[in-house]
Amino acid sequence: MATKPTPEKAVRIVVAGDRGTGKSSLIITAAAENFPTNVPPVLPPTRLPEDMFPDRVPVMVIDTSSSLENRGKLAEELKKADAVVLTYACDQPSTLDRLSTFWLPELRRLELVAMNVVTRDLVIRLNRQRHWHSV
Ligand SMILES: Nc1nc2c(ncn2[C@@H]2O[C@H](COP(=O)(O)OP(=O)(O)OP(=O)(O)O)[C@@H](O)[C@H]2O)c(=O)[nH]1
Numbered sequence: 001m002a003t004k005p006t007p008e009k010a011v012r013i014v015v016a017g018d019r020g021t022g023k024s025s026l027i028i029t030a031a032a033e034n035f036p037t038n039v040p041p042v043l044p045p046t047r048l049p050e051d052m053f054p055d056r057v058p059v060m061v062i063d064t065s066s067s068l069e070n071r072g073k074l075a076e077e078l079k080k081a082d083a084v085v086l087t088y089a090c091d092q093p094s095t096l097d098r099l100s101t102f103w104l105p106e107l108r109r110l111e112l113v114a115m116n117v118v119t120r121d122l123v124i125r126l127n128r129q130r131h132w133h134s135v
Pocket residue numbers: 017018019020021022023024025026036039040041042064065066
């Protein structure tokens with residue numbers, strides 16, 4: 001008897017960060033490979049093209065809302081994440097400060113101890129300035 005192939009579990013990447021730091025634009029750019037002009041505040045879960053990765057692992061990217069009312073949902077998503085991408089805007093230094101004053105403590109508070117923070121600039125800055133490789 002032929003067995004049904006088990007669907008491979010998608011890797012969940014949750015994108016979080018302050019309002020207007022480009023979370024939704026980043027996801028659309030990654031999924032569609034072009035920079036969007038009009039972006040809705042929160043995107044539905046977005047599957048990245050499988051041929052983006054050599055091993056064709058399904059990757060689901062989860063956008064998050066910046067509004068305070070959605071903090072509970074954000075926490076839920078962060079807890080379910082396999083990886084978290086934190087965003088900040090290079091032209092707004094306060095959003096970079098917020099990574100260390102809010103976002104990283106928030107990830108710690110949720111006990112996401114095995115989580116890697118994978119934003120490219122963040123990894124470089126943390127390695128240079130704060131010596132954090134993961135939280
Ligand atoms: N210059 C520049 N602008 C960007 C970049 N990414 C996003 N933007 C602009 O920044 C603004 C906010 O982008 P969004 O993608 O809506 O940011 P967001 O974090 O999803 O915002 P909220 O959902 O409101 O929290 C938009 O006008 C984008 O066009 C970027 O890499 N460079």
